[in-house]
Amino acid sequence: MAAAQVIRNRGISPALNLNLSEVGLVSDIKENACRDGLVGARVTLPSQESAKQELPIARLGISRQIKDSDGRECQAVFPIPSMKQERQTAIAAVRAAAKLCETVRQQRSQPLTKQDASPVTVADFGAQAIVCQALAANFSDDPVIGEEDSTMLQQSDRQEEFNRVVALVRDILPQATPDEILHWIDCGNGKIASRYWTLDPIDGTKGFIRGDQYAIALALVEAGKLQLGILGCPALPLDPREPDGPKGILFLAVRGEGTQILSLTDNTTTLAKVNSTGEPQKLGLITSVEARHSDRSKQHALAKAIGMTRPFLQMDSQAKYAAVARGEADIYTRIPPPDRPNKRENIWDHAAGAIVLEEAGGRVTDLDGKPLDFSLGAKLTANRGIVASNGTIHDRILQFTREN
Numbered sequence: 001m002a003a004a005q006v007i008r009n010r011g012i013s014p015a016l017n018l019n020l021s022e023v024g025l026v027s028d029i030k031e032n033a034c035r036d037g038l039v040g041a042r043v044t045l046p047s048q049e050s051a052k053q054e055l056p057i058a059r060l061g062i063s064r065q066i067k068d069s070d071g072r073e074c075q076a077v078f079p080i081p082s083m084k085q086e087r088q089t090a091i092a093a094v095r096a097a098a099k100l101c102e103t104v105r106q107q108r109s110q111p112l113t114k115q116d117a118s119p120v121t122v123a124d125f126g127a128q129a130i131v132c133q134a135l136a137a138n139f140s141d142d143p144v145i146g147e148e149d150s151t152m153l154q155q156s157d158r159q160e161e162f163n164r165v166v167a168l169v170r171d172i173l174p175q176a177t178p179d180e181i182l183h184w185i186d187c188g189n190g191k192i193a194s195r196y197w198t199l200d201p202i203d204g205t206k207g208f209i210r211g212d213q214y215a216i217a218l219a220l221v222e223a224g225k226l227q228l229g230i231l232g233c234p235a236l237p238l239d240p241r242e243p244d245g246p247k248g249i250l251f252l253a254v255r256g257e258g259t260q261i262l263s264l265t266d267n268t269t270t271l272a273k274v275n276s277t278g279e280p281q282k283l284g285l286i287t288s289v290e291a292r293h294s295d296r297s298k299q300h301a302l303a304k305a306i307g308m309t310r311p312f313l314q315m316d317s318q319a320k321y322a323a324v325a326r327g328e329a330d331i332y333t334r335i336p337p338p339d340r341p342n343k344r345e346n347i348w349d350h351a352a353g354a355i356v357l358e359e360a361g362g363r364v365t366d367l368d369g370k371p372l373d374f375s376l377g378a379k380l381t382a383n384r385g386i387v388a389s390n391g392t393i394h395d396r397i398l399q400f401t402r403e404n
């Protein structure tokens with residue numbers, strides 16, 4: 001039994017006891033109905049009994065019309081289920097995928113080339129199979145929009161690579177058949193729905209091949225909004241001040257609950273928190289290693305306009321969002337280069353990183369200050385570029401990006 005707060009005329013009557021199993025999915029919320037029913041409401045979630053507070057709509061819970069104990073129609077708010085199964089499944093899947101990727105890195109195998117000329121490795125396919133298998137086993141109704149598909153692996157001249165993918169997946173799932181593995185990879189071909197997962201099995205494949213940073217990036221989207229994100233960063237040092245120290249971190253963010261940093265090698269857990277400085281000399285900008293991925297000269301102009309003096313940090317993949325989330329840097333921008341001004345970003349390149357940073361106290365928008373819209377398809381078609389920051393300096397960055 002779980003308590004539901006009943007809201008009537010913007011007041012709250014004593015809690016009713018109702019069975020949580022009656023409650024619909026979070027994605028069933030009608031955004032407007034929810035907002036109308038909850039304007040000004042003060043709600044106590046069970047986990048926060050002692051700290052009554054106004055919570056953002058997204059965290060309030062599921063709003064439903066019910067009859068109260070006197071038989072009167074009223075609006076009730078049920079606590080959002082804690083996403084226990086989602087977080088457990090996501091952590092286990094990303095940990096397993098990280099292990100697979102590190103195995104491949106030690107073998108130093110040759111990458112393949114996709115039709116768009118970008119590189120892909122057996123680890124990209126293996127990691128997508130592992131994560132999609134776990135999602136299909138636990139959330140069979142949820143589509144997954146992933147970066148890879150199995151077309152290339154099914155070509156007759158790719159038998160050797162396919163055999164390697166099968167062997168890698170079987171290290172983790174010994175009973176897996178080749179057909180099942182192809183099927184799991186193609187589970188990543190899902191279509192956007194009111195609730196879906198998005199996956200980049202290896203974000204920063206160029207960094208992965210070079211021996212630098214990369215990330216396994218998985219996020220859950222409900223009603224177009226990020227609700228959970230996980231970034232597995234096997235090559236990221238636990239302590240950024242000790243770059244040669246122990247490596248391997250997983251960042252886990254759940255909407256309204258902060259961002260946890262979990263070690264990939266032991267059970268240590270800490271909370272990620274941005275560095276909230278706005279002082280120009282203290283601010284750090286982090287950018288891609290690959291110069292073509294963003295307009296570097298505009299980034300230098302931005303740094304100059306703010307009065308920043310620190311040299312840029314360079315890092316592959318969404319590990320950049322994690323670096324801002326734990327205070328290692330303060331600004332990450334993705335500005336389309338002049339030869340591709342209308343370039344739109346892939347959802348899987350930003351979903352997990354964005355919620356990891358937001359829940360650590362940072363802010364993420366596009367270059368015009370608009371929130372990222374994850375409801376439109378595989379690309380962020382409504383958003384131009386990305387501005388991610390420690391929050392404090394965000395409006396100053398937008399002032400520059402709107403004008404330039």
Ligand code: AMP
Binds near residue numbers: 118203293294315316
């Ligand atoms: P980075 O954050 O620079 O390490 O880049 C990783 C992501 O950049 C990849 O996941 C790709 O989707 C994306 N990417 C690949 N090529 C380009 C390009 N020419 N311009 C912008 N982004 C790219």
Ligand code: MG
Binds near residue numbers: 200203204348
């Ligand atoms: Mg990527």
